[in-house]
Amino acid sequence: MSAQHVIATYIIETSLPLLHAAEVLAGEQSTGTFVRVQRESDDVRARFAAQVESIQEIPLTGASRLPGAVGDPADRRRAVLRLRFPLDNFGPSLPNLLAAVAGNLFEIKELSAVRLIDLDLPAAFAERYQGPRFGVAGTRRLMGASDGAMIGTIIKPSIGLAPSELAEVVGELAEAGIDFIKDDELQGNGPSSPLSARVDAVMPVLHRYADRTGRMPMYAFNITDDIGRLEANHDLVVAAGGTCVMACVNLVGLAGLELLSTHTAVPIHGHRTMFGAIGRSEQVGIGFRAWQKLARLSGADHLHTNGISNKFYETDDEVLDSIAAVREPLLGINSTVPVLSSGQWGGLAHATYRAVGTTDLLVLAGGGIHGHPDGAAAGVSSMRDAWASAARGESVHEAVERSDALRRATEVFGPVRA
Amino acid sequence: MSAQHVIATYIIETSLPLLHAAEVLAGEQSTGTFVRVQRESDDVRARFAAQVESIQEIPLTGASRLPGAVGDPADRRRAVLRLRFPLDNFGPSLPNLLAAVAGNLFEIKELSAVRLIDLDLPAAFAERYQGPRFGVAGTRRLMGASDGAMIGTIIKPSIGLAPSELAEVVGELAEAGIDFIKDDELQGNGPSSPLSARVDAVMPVLHRYADRTGRMPMYAFNITDDIGRLEANHDLVVAAGGTCVMACVNLVGLAGLELLSTHTAVPIHGHRTMFGAIGRSEQVGIGFRAWQKLARLSGADHLHTNGISNKFYETDDEVLDSIAAVREPLLGINSTVPVLSSGQWGGLAHATYRAVGTTDLLVLAGGGIHGHPDGAAAGVSSMRDAWASAARGESVHEAVERSDALRRATEVFGPVRA
Numbered sequence: 001m002s003a004q005h006v007i008a009t010y011i012i013e014t015s016l017p018l019l020h021a022a023e024v025l026a027g028e029q030s031t032g033t034f035v036r037v038q039r040e041s042d043d044v045r046a047r048f049a050a051q052v053e054s055i056q057e058i059p060l061t062g063a064s065r066l067p068g069a070v071g072d073p074a075d076r077r078r079a080v081l082r083l084r085f086p087l088d089n090f091g092p093s094l095p096n097l098l099a100a101v102a103g104n105l106f107e108i109k110e111l112s113a114v115r116l117i118d119l120d121l122p123a124a125f126a127e128r129y130q131g132p133r134f135g136v137a138g139t140r141r142l143m144g145a146s147d148g149a150m151i152g153t154i155i156k157p158s159i160g161l162a163p164s165e166l167a168e169v170v171g172e173l174a175e176a177g178i179d180f181i182k183d184d185e186l187q188g189n190g191p192s193s194p195l196s197a198r199v200d201a202v203m204p205v206l207h208r209y210a211d212r213t214g215r216m217p218m219y220a221f222n223i224t225d226d227i228g229r230l231e232a233n234h235d236l237v238v239a240a241g242g243t244c245v246m247a248c249v250n251l252v253g254l255a256g257l258e259l260l261s262t263h264t265a266v267p268i269h270g271h272r273t274m275f276g277a278i279g280r281s282e283q284v285g286i287g288f289r290a291w292q293k294l295a296r297l298s299g300a301d302h303l304h305t306n307g308i309s310n311k312f313y314e315t316d317d318e319v320l321d322s323i324a325a326v327r328e329p330l331l332g333i334n335s336t337v338p339v340l341s342s343g344q345w346g347g348l349a350h351a352t353y354r355a356v357g358t359t360d361l362l363v364l365a366g367g368g369i370h371g372h373p374d375g376a377a378a379g380v381s382s383m384r385d386a387w388a389s390a391a392r393g394e395s396v397h398e399a400v401e402r403s404d405a406l407r408r409a410t411e412v413f414g415p416v417r418a
Numbered sequence: 419m420s421a422q423h424v425i426a427t428y429i430i431e432t433s434l435p436l437l438h439a440a441e442v443l444a445g446e447q448s449t450g451t452f453v454r455v456q457r458e459s460d461d462v463r464a465r466f467a468a469q470v471e472s473i474q475e476i477p478l479t480g481a482s483r484l485p486g487a488v489g490d491p492a493d494r495r496r497a498v499l500r501l502r503f504p505l506d507n508f509g510p511s512l513p514n515l516l517a518a519v520a521g522n523l524f525e526i527k528e529l530s531a532v533r534l535i536d537l538d539l540p541a542a543f544a545e546r547y548q549g550p551r552f553g554v555a556g557t558r559r560l561m562g563a564s565d566g567a568m569i570g571t572i573i574k575p576s577i578g579l580a581p582s583e584l585a586e587v588v589g590e591l592a593e594a595g596i597d598f599i600k601d602d603e604l605q606g607n608g609p610s611s612p613l614s615a616r617v618d619a620v621m622p623v624l625h626r627y628a629d630r631t632g633r634m635p636m637y638a639f640n641i642t643d644d645i646g647r648l649e650a651n652h653d654l655v656v657a658a659g660g661t662c663v664m665a666c667v668n669l670v671g672l673a674g675l676e677l678l679s680t681h682t683a684v685p686i687h688g689h690r691t692m693f694g695a696i697g698r699s700e701q702v703g704i705g706f707r708a709w710q711k712l713a714r715l716s717g718a719d720h721l722h723t724n725g726i727s728n729k730f731y732e733t734d735d736e737v738l739d740s741i742a743a744v745r746e747p748l749l750g751i752n753s754t755v756p757v758l759s760s761g762q763w764g765g766l767a768h769a770t771y772r773a774v775g776t777t778d779l780l781v782l783a784g785g786g787i788h789g790h791p792d793g794a795a796a797g798v799s800s801m802r803d804a805w806a807s808a809a810r811g812e813s814v815h816e817a818v819e820r821s822d823a824l825r826r827a828t829e830v831f832g833p834v835r836a
Contacts, residue, residue, distance in 0.1 A: 030604065031575045038788065039587070044578035048610075064482040066698055068731025088610050089577055095642050095669040096606030099691055103603055103666070106694025107730035157449045159507055160462035169457070185521055186448065188514030192465075192506050224513050227645060227677040248521070251513040253671020259645040273517055276524025280484055281699045312525035313486025370456065 004087040007053060007120040008101040009290075013078040013113035013283070015071025018055055022081050024110045026050040029100050030089060048089055050100070053082040063282045069112030076112060092124035094294060095255055106284055117287040123331055125297055129258065131333030132301040134267040136360045139301060139337055142243045142267065144215040145179045149349070149359040149387035151380055152180030152218075154341070154366045159186050163193055163201035170202050174209040174217050176377035177384070178369070180362060183222035185248050185273045195221060195233055203240040220246040220269035220302075227256045231263050238265050250274035254298045261299020269339070270300030280313060288318075289325045296326070296336045302362055307340035308352055309417065320355045327358065337362050344368050346386035346406045347416040350399065353390035363387070373408050381405035386416070422505040425471060425538040426519040427708075431496040431531035431701070433489025436473055440499050442528045444468040447518050448507060466507055468518070471500040481700045487530030494530060510542035512712060513673055524702055535705040541749055543715055547676065549751030550719040552685040554778045557719060557755055560661045560685065562633040563597045567767070567777040567805035569798055570598030570636075572759070572784045577604045581611055581619035588620050592627040592635050594795035595802070596787070598780060601640035603666050603691045613639060613651055621658040638664040638687035638720075645674045649681055656683050668692035672716045679717020687757070688718030698731060706736075707743045714744070714754045720780055725758035726770055727835065738773045745776065755780050762786050764804035764824045765834040768817065771808035781805070791826050799823035804834070 014021035030050040031040060057079045065073060083101075090096035102116050132138075140146055155161065155169060173181055189195045202219055210216035223233035223245045230252065234245050246269040249257050261268060272295075278285040288305075295303055305322040306314050314322075319340075326338040338361050340352065345368030353359070365383055372379030385403035396416040400407045410416060432439035448468040449458060475497045483491060501519075508514035520534050550556075558564055573579065573587060591599055607613045620637055628634035641651035641663045648670065652663050664687040667675050679686060690713075696703040706723075713721055723740040724732050732740075737758075744756040756779050758770065763786030771777070783801055790797030803821035814834045818825045828834060 031578050039579060039583055040575040044575055048575075048578040062482065064480065066731065067700055068698075068733070088608055089604065090606050091608040091612075093606060093608075093643050095644065095666065096608065098669045099603045099606060099642065099666055102695065103669075103691035104694070104730070106692065106698055107732070109729070109731040157458040157462055157466075160449050160466040161457060165457055185517045186507065188508050188511060188517060190506055190509040190511075190514065194509075224517065225511050226513065227671075227673045228680060248513065248517055251516045251521075252673050253645075255645045255670050255674045262646060273521035274524065276522070277520065277703045278695045280486075280524055280702050282485055284698050285695045285703075311527070312522070313484065313527040314525070315486070 004122040004124060006085045006087060006097065006101065006122065008083050008085065008116060009118040010081045010083065011078065011113060011115045011117055012081050012111050013060070013065070013076055014111050015069070015073065015075040016110055018057065018077055018079050019052065021110050022052045022055050025081070025105055025108060025114070026052060026083055028108060029103065029105055030085065048086060051084045053084045056080045061282055063113070065112035066283050068109045070109050078113065087122055087124060092128045094125070094129065094258065094297060102286060113283040115283065115285055115287060116290050119290045119293055121293065121331065126331035126333050129297040130261065130299065131297055131330070132299055132336050133261065133264060133334070134301045135334035136337050139218070139267050143179045143218040147359065148384065148391065150179045150337070150362045151383045151387070152182065152362055152364045153178060153369045154182050154184055154364055155187065156184070156366050156370060158184035159190070159193070161193065163197040166193065166198060167201040167205050170219070171205045172376055174206060176380040178217050178380050180218045180220070182220035182246055182269060182364070185222060185224070185271045187222055189225050195223060196236060199236055199240045199242065203242060207241060216243065218244045220244040222246045224248040224251050227252060227259060230256065230260050234260065234264060242266065244269055246271055248273050249295050249300065254294050257295065257300060258298040264299070267301035268299055269302040270295055270304065272304040288322045292322070292326050293330060296330055296333065300336055302337045302339050304339045304341060306342055307344045307348065307363070309348055310342035312342055323356050339364060345413045346382040346409050347413055349383070349386035350390045350396050351417040353387065359387060359391050368413065371412060372405070373412055374405070378405045378408060382409040422540040422542060424503045424505060424515065424519065424540065426501050426503065426534060427536040428499045428501070429496065429531060429533045429535055430499050430529050431478070431483070431494055432529050433487070433491065433493040434528055436475065436495055436497050437470065439528050440470045440473050443499070443523055443526060443532070444470060444501055446526060447521065447523055448503065466504060469502045471502045474498045479700055481531070483530035484701050486527045488527050496531065505540055505542060510546045512543070512547065512676065512715060520704060531701040533701065533703055533705060534708050537708045537711055539711065539749065544749035544751050547715040548679065548717065549715055549748070550717055550754050551679065551682060551752065552719045553752035554755050557636070557685050561597045561636040565777065566802065566809065568597045568755070568780040569801045569805070570600065570780055570782045571596060571787045572600050572602055572782055573605065574602070574784050574788060576602035577608070577611070579611065581615040584611065584616060585619040585623050588637065589623045590794055592624060594798040596635050596798050598636045598638070600638035600664055600687060600782070603640060603689045605640055607643050613641060614654060617654055617658045617660065621660060625659060634661065636662045638662040640664045642666040642669050645670060645677060648674065648678050652678065652682060660684065662687055664689055666691045667713050667718065672712050675713065675718060676716040682717070685719035686717055687720040688713055688722065690722040706740045710740070710744050711748060714748055714751065718754055720755045720757050722757045722759060724760055725762045725766065725781070727766055728760035730760055741774050757782060763831045764800035764827050765831055767801070767804035768808040768814050769835040771805065777805060777809050786831065789830060790823070791830055792823070796823045796826060800827040
């Protein structure tokens with residue numbers, strides 16, 4: 001028996017006394033049931049019960065109560081609650097951990113809000129889970145991008161391109177000098193453009209470019225599918241010389257990602273699609289800070305964080321916190337590359353760099369590259385110029401002065417964000 | 419190319435004109451991006467675009483808007499939206515289907531609520547996915563319960579029992595005449611009571627009972643763990659003569675469940691823990707009616723639906739809709755047994771039976787059996803008597819008249835619910 005623990009941090013809201021509600025949660029998620037039963041001895045409780053580590057009241061947000069919450073709405077209080085779970089309750093198994101820290105608790109009617117927002121895990125998890133095999137350094141090496149922000153794009157239209165059209169697009173993007181290209185998460189393994197046909201169409205284009213220039217852009221083929229097919233999908237990509245596979249973490253599951261990571265020979269590009277289902281509500285679910293730790297331990301070399309000024313619901317502060325979270329050390333495992341996407345273009349480089357202070361990022365622009373008035377090559381240049389300028393500490397004004405491509409981009413996408 | 423489609427049904431809420439918001443959703447989830455791009459031809463749109471099938475306004479619920487929603491809150495309207503997706507966009511792959519019907523859409527800021535509530539899937543999914551291998555008939559055969567409600571219980575305390583104590587509890591429950599026993603979802607494979615030790619402790623007890631009586635209660639060992647361990651965990655149970663494995667569907671993932679189903683030699687007991695993270699909010703996530711179809715196609719022989727008068731947040735109407743949903747035919751695949759649990763006891767049999775009209779149910783009582791004033795055997799009798807009485811069409815009054823065990827239960831748990 002070790003004396004190690006997991007600390008799970010929640011936001012809860014309740015009309016009961018805060019400590020009582022916290023104890024309901026702790027009991028439900030460890031030794032308790034609704035009545036004390038035979039053999040639930042004091043010794044069992046002492047060894048296995050989850051304990052309230054701290055509880056700190058915070059202001060209500062104005063969000064409405066979860067359905068089924070009991071008590072008088074006027075009595076509601078909100079708090080940050082830290083619970084301590086003995087590691088021995090589940091061992092260093094991510095799926096079994098989740099049963100304790102994120103299982104039935106979301107259904108507790110004594111809580112009118114319950115969100116898991118962070119997890120502090122003991123080293124035993126890193127002994128069991130290797131985390132990313134490639135991380136920042138391995139990704140840079142494979143794409144031949146030794147410094148600066150890594151610039152990438154998403155194939156658009158998301159779906160509908162024939163493999164021959166896809167090959168054309170990829171050829172144009174390679175010539176434009178891009179570091180990274182990815183399938184859209186909607187492009188899986190459908191009959192009109194199956195994975196094998198995409199690999200057959202794309203890889204010769206990339207090889208020809210690499211033979212000529214010595215550098216092959218990384219293409220993240222979306223291999224998301226039934227878990228029994230992931231290994232074969234991965235092997236198909238790698239056999240053709242591909243250097244990245246993309247998995248939608250929530251669609252193969254964190255556990256599916258972990259299985260893939262034990263097999264992969266290339267970086268895994270972790271897409272977060274469906275995250276909004278657990279992440280968007282203020283009142284229930286799992287926050288990005290907690291979720292990204294699970295995804296990193298499960299082997300995501302790249303992980304989508306969203307970008308500032310994005311087209312989705314998240315605020316810049318939330319996005320920046322997500323990027324910072326992915327960059328924080330985690331139990332000594334390899335780094336994960338934050339992936340900034342959605343509404344990105346060169347004009348966001350300075351504001352992003354000032355907030356994050358690094359270029360160890362993969363920045364994806366769809367419209368920001370394809371929609372540049374002088375074409376995709378100018379789009380890539382505008383991104384690269386802007387990030388290099390930001391990293392040199394130049395002002396926005398200097399950046400636009402020095403880069404024709406960025407200046408032209410501002411004519412379509414508006415002024416550079418300071 | 420087939421002409422088949424998937425229909426996804428959502429509840430949405432928006433401050434934009436309803437049809438416009440619906441089209442934003444449809445575009446994001448098929449061919450669109452925020453600008454029309456090169457090669458997004460009319461032909462591509464015609465073949466691949468998701469289409470609004472119907473949209474019907476419904477009243478607002480009073481729930482607050484999702485974070486980041488745009489527009490004037492006063493302009494909000496709520497609707498049931500049915501979208502039609504060409505099957506060719508993803509093929510009959512559940513993970514790839516989810517990218518389209520439940521991917522980025524939860525993050526759309528034009529929507530102040532977005533919930534996937536149902537899915538109509540074409541037959542191609544049942545050609546690819548076998549669904550439950552055992553279902554109702556296979557489960558009844560293995561537990562030797564040819565008719566009547568299947569009566570089961572959960573080991574309590576949830577965690578903390580030593581394997582030797584577990585063996586004692588299982589022996590008592592077998593003698594009590596129970597059909598089914600399960601590990602708690604919190605009992606995974608931790609160091610204090612690892613799966614192998616539980617199997618070694620429990621199976622000899624069950625074999626001795628079966629040798630004497632000719633009937634072995636079904637024990638659902640919780641084999642939830644990393645996907646790479648599921649097969650070995652399953653094989654350990656089956657090699658010892660076990661007749662059921664339990665998997666927490668959301669912890670191994672739907673895709674992990676599906677992989678297990680291709681290997682299993684016994685029924686899979688599908689626990690829904692963590693469902694509240696996607697299911698509880700009125701404003702975001704995935705409803706049980708949609709989720710249970712995915713779990714059944716992925717091979718869940720048993721699926722937790724909750725029970726009436728439960729200790730969690732769901733109303734009786736919601737629970738009864740969940741039970742009805744699991745019992746509806748699905749593309750010709752095998753049946754799945756609804757599992758009623760949480761706060762169950764004999765006194766809920768009549769009200770439940772009147773609403774569902776079947777005894778093809780697995781009804782789990784923890785406190786309702788362990789907490790019976792005359793012990794577990796009387797607890798089991800009270801459950802069995804109550805369900806038999808309900809199925810015979812007797813009144814609650816007759817049931818209590820005819821069963822001492824049920825009458826004694828009412829002294830602890832209150833009157834039988836009519």
